[in-house]
Amino acid sequence: MSAEAVTSDECEAGFRLIADELLVDDPVCVPEDPQRVVIGLSASFLHPFQVKPIGAFGLVRDSDNFPDLAPWLNDGITSIDVPYSLEQLTALDPDLMIFGSTYVVDIQTTLPNIAPTLILDSSNNDYFHLQTFHRFLGRVFGQEALVEEQLALYEQRLAELRTAIDAELGSLADVQVSMARFYGEERFTLMSRYDDAGAILDEVGFGRSTAIDYTPEEILDVYGAGPGEGFTGLAALSKERLDLLDGDTLIIVASTGGLDSQQAGGAAIVETLSDDPLWQQLNVVQQDQTHFVPALWLSRSHYYAAHSQLDDLSSIFDVIIPTPNPLSVD
Numbered sequence: 149m150s151a152e153a154v155t156s157d158e159c160e161a162g163f164r165l166i167a168d169e170l171l172v173d174d175p176v177c178v179p180e181d182p183q184r185v186v187i188g189l190s191a192s193f194l195h196p197f198q199v200k201p202i203g204a205f206g207l208v209r210d211s212d213n214f215p216d217l218a219p220w221l222n223d224g225i226t227s228i229d230v231p232y233s234l235e236q237l238t239a240l241d242p243d244l245m246i247f248g249s250t251y252v253v254d255i256q257t258t259l260p261n262i263a264p265t266l267i268l269d270s271s272n273n274d275y276f277h278l279q280t281f282h283r284f285l286g287r288v289f290g291q292e293a294l295v296e297e298q299l300a301l302y303e304q305r306l307a308e309l310r311t312a313i314d315a316e317l318g319s320l321a322d323v324q325v326s327m328a329r330f331y332g333e334e335r336f337t338l339m340s341r342y343d344d345a346g347a348i349l350d351e352v353g354f355g356r357s358t359a360i361d362y363t364p365e366e367i368l369d370v371y372g373a374g375p376g377e378g379f380t381g382l383a384a385l386s387k388e389r390l391d392l393l394d395g396d397t398l399i400i401v402a403s404t405g406g407l408d409s410q411q412a413g414g415a416a417i418v419e420t421l422s423d424d425p426l427w428q429q430l431n432v433v434q435q436d437q438t439h440f441v442p443a444l445w446l447s448r449s450h451y452y453a454a455h456s457q458l459d460d461l462s463s464i465f466d467v468i469i470p471t472p473n474p475l476s477v478d
Contacts, residue, residue: 159177160177162179162180162181163177163178163179163180163264164177164178164179164180164290165177165178166178166266166287166288168284168287169272169274170268170269170272170274170275170280170281170284171266171267171268171269172249172256172267172268172269173267176260176264176265176266177264178244178264178266178288179243179244179264180290181290182199182243182244182289183243184202184240184241184242184243184244185199185200185201185202185242185243185244185245185246186201186202186203186204186228186237186240186242186244186245186246186263187201187203187204187205187245187246187247188204188205188228188232188245188246188247188248188251188252189204189205189206189246189247189248190204190205190206190209190210190213190447190450191204191207191210191221191225192210192213192214192217192221192450192452193285193450193451194285194289195217195220195452196282196294196298196451196452196474197285197286197289197291197294199289200220200224200225201225202224202225202226202240202242203225203226203227203228203236203237203240203242204221204225204226204227204228205227205228205229205230207221207222207225207227208227213442213443213444213447213453214444214452214475216475216476217452217475226240228240230251231251232247232251232252232255234255234258234262237259237262238262242262242263243263243264244263244264244265244266244288245259245262245263245264245265245266246265246266246268246288247259247265247266247267247268248267248268248270248275249267249268249269249270249271250270252267266288273342273344275449276344276448276449277344277448277449278299278302278344278448278449278450278451278454279299280449281449282295282298282299282449282451283295283299298451298474301471301474302451302454302455302458304471305455305458305469305471305473306351306352306458308469308470308471309352309458309461309462309467309469310352310353312462312465312467312468312469313352313461313465313467314353315467316465316466316467317465320352320353320354320355321353321354321355322355323354323355323396323397324354324355324356324357324395324396324397325349325354325355325356325395325396325397325398325399326338326356326357326359326392326393326394326395326397326398326399326432327339327345327346327349327398327399327400327401328385328393328398328399328400328401329345329382329400329401329402329403329446330400330401330402330403330414330417330418330421331403331404331417332404332417334386334387336384336385336386336387336390336393337382337383337384337385338357338359338360338371338382338383338385338392338393339382339383340360340362340364340367340382340383341356341360342364342367343382344448344449345401345445345446345448346360347448348448348454348457348461349399352461355395355396357392357393357394357395359383359392359393360383367383370383371383371384371385387424387426388426390426390427390430391429391430393430393432394430394431394432395431395432396432396437397432397437397439397464398430398432398433398437398438398439399439399441399445399464400438400439400440400441401414401440401441401442401443401445401446402414402415402417402418402440403417403443403446404417414440414443418440439460439464441457441460442456442460444456444457445457445460452473452474452475455473455474455475456473456475458473459473
């Protein structure tokens with residue numbers, strides 16, 4: 149089967165057409181039952197579909213994020229790292245490749261010569277949305293019905309969490325919860341409801357700080373952009389404006405980032421900040437209602453990461469979700 153993108157709705161026998169707004173290119177014919185998948189994302193994205201790639205990005209980080217999956221991740225998957233090597237990808241002899249556009253700009257037109265390639269538009273915010281991206285993967289692997297079952301399970305656990313917290317605390321809307329990411333001693337961002345990691349707070353039904361009551365365009369005007377170009381749903385804050393994070397509860401991802409570990413530098417950031425007078429002035433700090441969560445929270449389009457968020461919230465608010473995390477019962 150030709151690896152070139154197609155514009156019709158017909159593919160050769162044994163292939164299906166994938167057309168989606170998440171892709172940067174025209175529709176692509178992909179194998180109906182791919183056996184040798186290379187993914188320039190975390191291999192664990194494919195575990196809910198019981199698809200094991202032959203090559204994947206960030207295996208160390210993936211194992212760090214999902215220790216229960218480490219045996220699966222470290223058995224028979226070749227690590228592919230940026231910058232991607234065309235020689236390595238060719239040698240792996242894949243029958244399907246999936247990449248985010250960020251790291252393949254220079255080789256984007258060459259990749260389809262190796263195998264049918266789906267290139268995701270990293271600038272499309274829907275790429276980071278759980279339901280949208282999980283359904284996309286379901287279509288790629290012909291498992292649409294399974295995806296709907298899995299998303300229904302997520303919604304069930306979300307509803308159970310909402311009910312449990314509401315019973316424990318009263319009206320959720322009266323509990324003001326903020327979320328931030330700390331990149332370093334002087335780099336902070338407030339996660340708005342337009343950031344998918346922060347959107348979970350609205351999904352549960354918490355009250356939110358008036359500091360985020362702006363449209364995306366207004367957030368840019370008021371705060372400036374967070375890391376990266378353009379609006380990412382992250383409002384840049386100086387240390388002098390940490391008061392905007394105050395509320396009843398503050399959830400924080402502390403990480404300098406990194407390809408090997410999303411947890412990099414987090415402990416040092418927290419330790420440095422803990423002695424800062426501006427930090428100590430916050431009511432939420434004085435009431436001991438700051439909660440540091442894993443950088444896995446930044447991967448909201450990941451099915452297992454979304455469930456981990458629910459588990460963390462159940463721990464923070466000391467409630468029980470009756471239905472277990474699917475990863476814990478696999």
